[in-house]
Amino acid sequence: MRKLFLVGALALFGAVNAQQNSVKFNPLAVFGGSDMFTYERAVGEHSTVGAGVGFSSYKITDTKYSSLAGSVFYRYYFSEVLKRWYASGGVNYYSGKFTYDDSKDNYSSFGVSAKMGYQWVWDSGFTLDLNGGLVYRSYNYDSSNVDSSVLKASGIGPAFGFGLGYTW
Numbered sequence: 612m613r614k615l616f617l618v619g620a621l622a623l624f625g626a627v628n629a630q631q632n633s634v635k636f637n638p639l640a641v642f643g644g645s646d647m648f649t650y651e652r653a654v655g656e657h658s659t660v661g662a663g664v665g666f667s668s669y670k671i672t673d674t675k676y677s678s679l680a681g682s683v684f685y686r687y688y689f690s691e692v693l694k695r696w697y698a699s700g701g702v703n704y705y706s707g708k709f710t711y712d713d714s715k716d717n718y719s720s721f722g723v724s725a726k727m728g729y730q731w732v733w734d735s736g737f738t739l740d741l742n743g744g745l746v747y748r749s750y751n752y753d754s755s756n757v758d759s760s761v762l763k764a765s766g767i768g769p770a771f772g773f774g775l776g777y778t779w
Contacts, residue, residue: 631778641669645681649776675711697727728741
């Protein structure tokens, strides 16, 4: 029985020790990103999956914006998982509102992104992640106050990411 317990404990320790996780914070996402806080987990030798959440609130001229967003992504690392160069694909969803001229309107957005990036992980676990690419975003506006043709904003645009965090 002791041997069975010892083998089980060693197998569990090996499985736990082999798990690789990363949590990051992106301070630039306050301007409308879906990756303010992200969690990434290794699922293979070169692959990870992750999820992010973000919220924002800012004002440009007389228009105030606020949103809540979420994202899921897949990354393929070209060398060691969670380190160095990677390619990434993901989807994200935004829901928010904007206020202007005493009017309040709601919007939602669905996006699909493709990015390339580089992630540094130091021996201490400190992590720096930089990435960029393209995103296609489709917006829906719930506006009874403004002509909806004025609010069209769907299309392809740049996507940038920056993260500081910890990997273990």
